[in-house]
Amino acid sequence: MLVFLGWIAAGGLAAQTPPQTPLPANDPGRKSFEARCGPCHGGDGNGGEMGPAITGRLVSRDDTQLTALIHTGIPASGMPGNKVEGPELAALVRFLRSIQSRRGDRPLVRMTVETTDGKKLDGLALNEGFDDLQLRTDDNRIHLLRRAGGRFREVTSESDWPEYNGDPRGNRYTTLSGITKSNVARLAPRWVFSLPNANRLEVTPVVVQGLMYVTNVNECYALDAGTGRLVWRFNRPRSPHTLRDAGVNRGVAVAGDKVFMETADAHVIALNRFTGRQVWDSQIADTAQNYFATSAPLTAGNLVVTGVGGGEHGANGLVVAFDQATGKETWRFHVIPRRGEPGSETWMGTELDHGGGPTWFTGSYDPELDTVYWPTGNPSQEYNGDARPGDNLYSDCILALDRKTGKLKWYYQFTPHDLWDWDSTETSILVDAPWQGQPRKLMLHADRNGFYYVFDRSDGKLLLAKQFLRNVTWASGIAPDGRPIKLPNQVPTETGTRVCPSQDGATNWYSPSFNPLTGMYYFQTNEKCSVYSKRDQPEWEAGKSYLGGSERGAPDPKPQRILKAIDFETGETKWEIPQPGPDQSWGGTLSTATGLVIFGAETGELVAADAATGEVLWRFQANTGWKASPMTYSFDGKQYIAVAAGGGIIALAVTE
Ligand code: HEC
Numbered sequence: 001m002l003v004f005l006g007w008i009a010a011g012g013l014a015a016q017t018p019p020q021t022p023l024p025a026n027d028p029g030r031k032s033f034e035a036r037c038g039p040c041h042g043g044d045g046n047g048g049e050m051g052p053a054i055t056g057r058l059v060s061r062d063d064t065q066l067t068a069l070i071h072t073g074i075p076a077s078g079m080p081g082n083k084v085e086g087p088e089l090a091a092l093v094r095f096l097r098s099i100q101s102r103r104g105d106r107p108l109v110r111m112t113v114e115t116t117d118g119k120k121l122d123g124l125a126l127n128e129g130f131d132d133l134q135l136r137t138d139d140n141r142i143h144l145l146r147r148a149g150g151r152f153r154e155v156t157s158e159s160d161w162p163e164y165n166g167d168p169r170g171n172r173y174t175t176l177s178g179i180t181k182s183n184v185a186r187l188a189p190r191w192v193f194s195l196p197n198a199n200r201l202e203v204t205p206v207v208v209q210g211l212m213y214v215t216n217v218n219e220c221y222a223l224d225a226g227t228g229r230l231v232w233r234f235n236r237p238r239s240p241h242t243l244r245d246a247g248v249n250r251g252v253a254v255a256g257d258k259v260f261m262e263t264a265d266a267h268v269i270a271l272n273r274f275t276g277r278q279v280w281d282s283q284i285a286d287t288a289q290n291y292f293a294t295s296a297p298l299t300a301g302n303l304v305v306t307g308v309g310g311g312e313h314g315a316n317g318l319v320v321a322f323d324q325a326t327g328k329e330t331w332r333f334h335v336i337p338r339r340g341e342p343g344s345e346t347w348m349g350t351e352l353d354h355g356g357g358p359t360w361f362t363g364s365y366d367p368e369l370d371t372v373y374w375p376t377g378n379p380s381q382e383y384n385g386d387a388r389p390g391d392n393l394y395s396d397c398i399l400a401l402d403r404k405t406g407k408l409k410w411y412y413q414f415t416p417h418d419l420w421d422w423d424s425t426e427t428s429i430l431v432d433a434p435w436q437g438q439p440r441k442l443m444l445h446a447d448r449n450g451f452y453y454v455f456d457r458s459d460g461k462l463l464l465a466k467q468f469l470r471n472v473t474w475a476s477g478i479a480p481d482g483r484p485i486k487l488p489n490q491v492p493t494e495t496g497t498r499v500c501p502s503q504d505g506a507t508n509w510y511s512p513s514f515n516p517l518t519g520m521y522y523f524q525t526n527e528k529c530s531v532y533s534k535r536d537q538p539e540w541e542a543g544k545s546y547l548g549g550s551e552r553g554a555p556d557p558k559p560q561r562i563l564k565a566i567d568f569e570t571g572e573t574k575w576e577i578p579q580p581g582p583d584q585s586w587g588g589t590l591s592t593a594t595g596l597v598i599f600g601a602e603t604g605e606l607v608a609a610d611a612a613t614g615e616v617l618w619r620f621q622a623n624t625g626w627k628a629s630p631m632t633y634s635f636d637g638k639q640y641i642a643v644a645a646g647g648g649i650i651a652l653a654v655t656e
Contacts (some may be wrong), residue, residue, distance in 0.1 A: 022098060029095025032088050044091070045099040051079065055101040056197055059237035063093055074322050105509040111135065113145065116153045121145075123174055127229045131645060134224050134231055142231055142273050144210045144224050157225055159634040163362075164204050164296035165254040165511065165629060169430040170364035170373075172513040173591045174632045178639025180594040183654045184608045184618045190296035191228035191638065194222065194648040200627050203642035204296065204511075207486050207633040208273070214643070215249045215296075222276060225642075226635045228651060232276035234521070239265050239287070244307065248627075251363070255299045257326055262293035268322060269304045279328030280385035281349070284308055288542055290315040293360075300365040300372050300403050303330055306357030307374065311423070314354030314380045316547030319363075319372075319399070321406060331406030335359060335376050335394050341568075343393040351388040354540045356380030357395035361425035361509050366441070370403045373430070373443065373547060377423035383492045384419075384534040384548025391416035396424045398445065410460030412482065414447045419491050420474065420532060421551065422448040423484035423505045429521070430457060434570065444514060444568055446523050448505030451478060452571045466571025468564060471529055471557060473499035492549050493533035503551040511588030512627035513597070518611050520565040520574055522589045522597045528559040559583035561602040565614060577615035579603055588629025589639070598641060600626030606643060622650065 023030050034043050040051030047053035061069065067089065073081035075099070084092060108124040113135065115121060123137035125210035133145040133152060145152035146456035165172055179187060195201065198216045206213045218238050222231040235293050246264035253260045258270045260277060265287050270279040285291035285305050292314035298305045303321040311317065317335030322328065337343035347355060356379045377390060378397035396418050400409040414424045427446040435442060435454075443457040450472040454464040465478035473623040477485040504526055512523035534549035552561065565575040579602035587600020591611060601607045604625070608618040628644035643653040 015456040016141065019089050022100065023095055024086050024281075025576045027091070027095060027176040028088065029091035029093070032084065032092045033095050034457050036092075038355075039293065044102065045096070046102045047470035051180065053101070055099055056235070057601055058096055058099065060239075063167065063469065066093055066096060074511045079118060082345050083413065083454055088478060102184070113149045114147070114153050114385060119582055121152075126231055127227070130229070132224065132227050132404075133230050136223075136274075136381050142211065142222075142274050151476075155226060155636040157192065157633050158637070159205055160209065160632045161205070161207045161633045162255070163206060163299060165250055165362070165364070165427065167369070168298060168300065168365035170427045171429045171431060172511050172629065172631070173515060173593070175593045176632055176634055176639045177594050179592065179596065179641070179654055181596065181610060181617060184596060186654045187608065187618055187620070187641070187652050188497045188655050189566065189620070189650055191651050192648050192655045193221070193223055193228040193230075195219070198647035199648060200248065202248045202627045202641055203644050204455055204629055204631050205642045205644070206252050206254055207631075207648055208644075210271070210635065212229075212649075213252045213254065213259055213646070214259055215251050217247060217249045220252060220259065220271060220276065221260055221443070222648075225633060225640070225651070228649065234271055234276040234278070236263055236269075246294060248294050250294060253297045253304060258324060259302045260299070260324070262295060262297055264292055264294075266293045266308055268293070268304065268327075270304075270324070270327060272472060280428045282327040282329065284320050285310075285315070285318055288387045290472055290542060296362050298365055298372070299324065299555065301367070301370070303403065305363065305365075305372055305374070307361065307363070309360040311356035311358030311360070311377045311380055312382065312547060313407075314356060314540045314543050316353070316355055317357035317376050317395075319359050319361040319374045319406065329353065333374075333401055333406045333408070335399075337393065346390040346393045348389040350403055351380065353389065354380055354546060355392060357392075358423070359398075359426070361424075363598070364428050364430050365403065366430050366457065369441070370459070371409060371429050372400045372401045372403050373457065374401060374423045375423075375428060377425055378418045378421050378459065380546050381537045381548025382419070382421045383532055383550065385417055385491075388417075392418070396422060398424060398428055398443070398455075400457065412453075412462065414451070414453070415449045416483065418528050419534075419567060420530070424448065425509050426507055427509070427511055428526070429512060431514055431516065433519075433568070435463060444512075444521055446507050446512060446521070446525075448501070448508055449474070449484075450501045450506040451475075451484075452521070452566060453569065462640075464569075464571055468566060468573065469501055469506040470527060470569065473498075473500045473529070474505070483520075492534040494534065496531040496533040498529055498531050498554045502526065502530040502553060503532070504528060504530075507606055508586060510586045510591075510626070511598075512593035513589045514568060515591040517593060517595070518565075519568055520611065522565050522599070522611070524561065524563050524587060524599065525562045526559070526560055527557060529554040529584060534653040560587065563589070563597075563599055563601070563609070565597070565611070577601075577609060577616065585624075585626040588628030590630040590632060592632070598630050600624075600628070600643065602629070606641075620652070622646075
């Protein structure tokens, strides 16, 4: 039975923009818009044949910026400038502010369907296709349905990926066995979902009970993980005051019926997992102090743990935990000690208030030791250390924090007194494996500074440190006491100093993975050097960067992206895949128990290689400069790989 109910307010989409009264038909601003802009953008700004919908693009501009856009246009894209001034300009800007997205009024159809197990489901059809139907019943549950004759089969996922790395221990390793060395040649795209306004997604999709959650800045989408069909969309206007660097978001974490995500203005929010409605909103830090947030939060026990960006702007790093149920702050760890606190003696200058050490990447969590491991970024000013003699704790560290209290249990600093922007935000993988014959709780970490490290994560004891990049000029090794043996003349100067690795890092936040069956650690590396320069930095100011210098790529050696497989116990390279290309892509890895490593290659392809030998078994040309890492799940009996490529999500599976 099909009953059409017409336009249903607040339909399937949960846009959060506050409702405004539309301006009347004779409003002078509306008239000006219809005449000057409407021919391209549609009379109500929702898009026309020659111009896109601008509804989502207005909030990020203040009135001065909007005026400049109206005056100059975007000649390269075919948008002309307009000489509008005085009262007409004021009226036009006022009208632009009143423009509403029409998407929230999508017509939804009420349907009653019968399932193959004899249930009757009555609800709103969010999408209906040849094979599939997404139905929201009045209890706000989402039913993912597939046609089976005249009835519908309810489908879901059997194996989920509930947070950024799939598992709080940070290892992108799957025991799913649907994709193997013998069938990977038939791996092919099953669906694509494009996000409006996106071109450089860094998100890892998260899948829980049939729904996939993907984000862009201040936007979250819930999709049917088997077809990519939209179930709901959450949107929070971008504030014009957030820093440019806040232009990405890496995804959500899911626990219970909530989806948690960080927003550009350094908040963490909880959304209802089935409706996309906001449940709570808590501030992590103040944007006026140069903070922003881009990472996927980490769930740990009853908490959701978050970090901040802003180190390039002299904002001091914070790790902040919130109660999942209420959004109430539970604890807060200050990465840069305050005056008089332990560690402040490692700042022998004046930088303590703007020392950096941002926390912009997701940490790991060990439920047994009830410890959160959180990585920290470089100190500020990043290229000029004159005002911060000392080690500059706890910049460039891995912090072991008590989950309940946020108290520091131990730490290790990878690059004391960093002058090269080597954030230690690369994922630390927690594995339980035999170490020299004894079972041990280990942490594996390949750092941006060119060295691979193994720790006992119960007490922080360093077990191994080994250079993995060929070109490392700043240190000759790591001494038995854990300190790098620094080499002379490697500090930034006014005229510039060539140092390896480059500012992009020997590796970076793109995901590593570990396969316990091969005993190998897989990660993308970057054989590249930089010329680092320092200069006098004006005093810290809100809204301004705080770098104390600059960096440019060194021509020699020719930059090269290399996937490496290293023996986790020795740090020796077992095999590697050097990739042709300009060395600009940032793709991570996924490891499978069936003996595959799947990664985004420099060539724009998604690649599957034999985990034991490095032989390339499959390639798919996505024509993208990767900025994300692949994940996997199983849905309706089939294993999928999903990855963000450019402005969309691609989901792949083996074809029959
Ligand atoms: C001849 C067609 C045309 C006219 C007339 C026009 N635009 Fe546009 N406008 C475009 C196109 C095409 C784009 C997309 C540019 C892009 O994405 O590169 C655009 C983009 C925009 C954007 C988004 C910019 C961004 O970077 O997000 C805004 C806002 C906008 N226009 C406002 C206006 C306003 C206000 C007027 C009237 C004063 C107007 N446009 C008139 C074609 C037009």
